[in-house]
Amino acid sequence: MSAADAVRLDHAGEDAGHDQQNQRHRQADAPRQRLHGAVGLALVHHHVIKAGTEVPEDQYQESNDEQRLHGVGPGHGQAGIIRRSGAIDVKPRLVLSVLGLCLVLLFAALGRWQLDREASKRLQLAEAAAALAAPAEPLAAASRLAAAAPAKVAGEGFFIPTPRLLLDNQRRGSQVGVRLYCGFQPEGGQALLVDMGWLPLAPNRAMPGALCPVGDFTLAGLLVPPPAAGLPMGPGLVELPDTLGWLATRLELDAVSTAWRLDAPLAARVLRLDPALPIGHERDLELLANTLPPEKHRGYAIQWFGMAIAMLIIILVLNFRRRP
Known part of the structure; x- marks a missing residue:
């Protein structure tokens, strides 16, 4: 055996030893x-x-990001929908409820006003009936009183030479006309207006030619407040052309006194002539000839109260009905 072969044998032995050692290590490391x-x-x-x-x-x-972007996502997005939905649904409901309650109060107030008008007119009719049933008072003394209650009177005096006064827009039945008023001075009393009666008005609104009486007269009738003025619109007194007197849309006693240039103001009440007297024109002692009777005011009051109740029911239904 040569030296080279011995070296190769030594290396082979070493390699075999190493292989055996590595195998043992692998076997030991296998579990790990x-x-x-x-x-x-x-x-x-x-x-x-x-x-x-x-x-x-x-x-x-x-x-989620896309849903939040479009406002339809869960969680916070759904809360936003609820809040926006509530803002759209609840706020108009509240506004409509407040407006509805205001209308309820308005309708109720109008109904109450109509009831007050009814009571006032019933009182006037009752006072007029009681006055007509009582003995006549002296015209001179009654003219000086500022009382508003009707009073049955009679007395002497004379008609004041003043221009005539026509009260416009007066109805008698289905016809439209005017009422003639003249100035009268009772003996020992205060000057006052006398209702001489109703006159028809021509289709072209030409004023009738009736004039006031002149001279001394004994008058009788009912002292009452002037006709209700209603809503004042425009001038209440207009002078007619050609000295035909004055045309009034409402009786304002101070304005008439000024227009007639009287030394003293007119009495607070006007005299409705007794229909039995032989002077004057068509007339009666009906106090509410050109106004609504008490029954009409009661009917209007019921209508206003009915509208208030209906509006209140609508508000309750809108606020307490079950939502789907």
């Missing part, structure tokens, strides 16, 4: 390698699972 391999697989599997779950989470997040 299996453990590390299992842990590694588990970690890999865990990462794969996490990577797989990221997709739906990202998709859900993306969906």
